[in-house]
Amino acid sequence: MSQHTQPVRVSLLALPQTTPAAVYGLYEVLSAVGSIWDRLTGQQTNARRIVPEIVARQKQTFTCAIGTSIEPHATLAEAAGCDVVIVTDLALPLDCDVAAGWGEEMAWVRERLAAGATVCSVCTGSIFLAEAGLLDGKDAASHWIAADIFRDRYPLVKFRPERIVCDMDPEGRLITTGGASSWENLALHLIARHCGKEEAGRIAKVFLLGDRSDGQLPFSTMAKPRRHEDAAIGSCQVWIADNYAAANPVTRMVAESGLPERTFKRRFKAATGYTPVDYVQSLRIEEAKQMLEATAEATDAIAETVGYEDPAFFRRLFRRHTGITPAQYRQRFRLTRP
Incomplete structure (x- = not known):
């Protein structure tokens, strides 16, 4: 070595x-x-x-x-x-x-x-x-x-x-x-x-x-995916990992699964612990966090990259997931600081 x-x-x-x-x-x-x-x-x-x-x-x-x-x-x-x-x-x-x-x-x-x-x-x-x-x-x-x-x-x-x-x-x-x-x-x-x-x-x-003054959420990340035997849902997880920024992602996962929508949502929650919408949002926020840490890209551009055309909605969602704003997150965790 x-x-x-x-x-x-x-x-x-x-x-x-x-x-x-x-x-x-x-x-x-x-x-x-x-x-x-x-x-x-x-x-x-x-x-x-x-x-x-x-x-x-x-x-x-x-x-x-x-x-x-x-x-x-x-x-x-x-x-x-x-x-x-x-x-x-x-x-x-x-x-x-x-x-x-x-x-x-x-x-x-x-x-x-x-x-x-x-x-x-x-x-x-x-x-x-x-x-x-x-x-x-x-x-x-x-x-x-x-x-x-x-x-x-x-x-x-x-x-x-x-x-x-x-x-x-x-x-x-x-x-x-x-x-x-x-x-x-x-x-x-x-x-x-x-x-x-x-x-x-x-x-x-x-x-x-x-700094822990804002609680635990700023430090949290998406947990390791559950192991499950639902092949249809597993296929959708593979697809969304590469296409999380796509428009109408839940609708497209339903089509990918070949299941009726209600059946898909029920099986997705049972297999992953997330609703389909929460799963997509969590993936998008995790990608946004990595971009905030590692790049100087503007927040609005990051929002669009991960799938949100409305920057204000992205900021509200980001704060709900992390407890702080994108700017505060970048200040705390950026990798480019001296």
């Missing part, structure tokens, strides 16, 4: 002060890259996979800072060939000797960086990187509460409390993020970098990552 098709190996470094949310959240989300969209929607993406593992000095399960068990998958030595290292958020008293007992882990992270790995932190995990001397002279994010620690202990670090993701290292191999939930932003950042912006968008939709 080429370098760009081999799985990305991500080591989630677990320390005694590690909190579990980011570790296990990152593990679940990154493990789903390249597989979950295919499984849920039936669409084959062929996205590059990511293989995360929790690493620690020893493999024994330990109790973390808030009393939850963390079970490492590998020791530091066993994870020597990783592509990405992530130090997640740490529960640290603000007046403690933060580096106590980190010597072996800091040496390992320095070695991984020197070997070409990308090194990242979530929230107060950046204190670990600063203590290791990796952030001197560089911009770095962390939780805003850590401002005094950086000012007093790490004056050479350019602390950026306003940033959520701080990827300002000239070589792009040191990435720090803001508060504890910023692991979500880091996950999408890494997925986009290694597996493509399209896959990052798909993962955001599956896990509802990003």
Whole structure:
């Protein structure tokens, strides 16, 4: 396999002060890259996979800072060939000797960086990187509460409390993020970098990552088609997949099926879970969403392309399906953003 098709190996470094949310959240989300969209929607993406593992000095399960068990998958030595290292958020008293007992882990992270790995932190995990001397002279994010620690202990670090993701290292191999939930932003950042912006968008939709103020509908997509044994309806589904923009699509599917109209509608709903009209509208909206994500085409032109001559009706239908306008959807999910 080429370098760009081999799985990305991500080591989630677990320390005694590690909190579990980011570790296990990152593990679940990154493990789903390249597989979950295919499984849920039936669409084959062929996205590059990511293989995360929790690493620690020893493999024994330990109790973390808030009393939850963390079970490492590998020791530091066993994870020597990783592509990405992530130090997640740490529960640290603000007046403690933060580096106590980190010597072996800091040496390992320095070695991984020197070997070409990308090194990242979530929230107060950046204190670990600063203590290791990796952030001197560089911009770095962390939780805003850590401002005094950086000012007093790490004056050479350019602390950026306003940033959520701080990827300002000239070589792009040191990435720090803001508060504890910023692991979500880091996950999408890494997925986009290694597996493509399209896959990052798909993962955001599956896990509802990003702005959730408008509810779940903006993230939703048409579910994987049901399996059924109705050959006449299956034939119509194949036809409409290629002809969803055609005029009078339901009438034409009825003709394609050779069934009486009432019988067709009853069997179509039984087989697919959709009424014929809802099925066509869902197909059209899904195509419109993909065009909004991937092109700069005007909304009115997209409406016509997917089968709607009335742009106002298209906008109302789009909002009913997604909860937001086409313009808002494009702003949130466009693939061409920097």
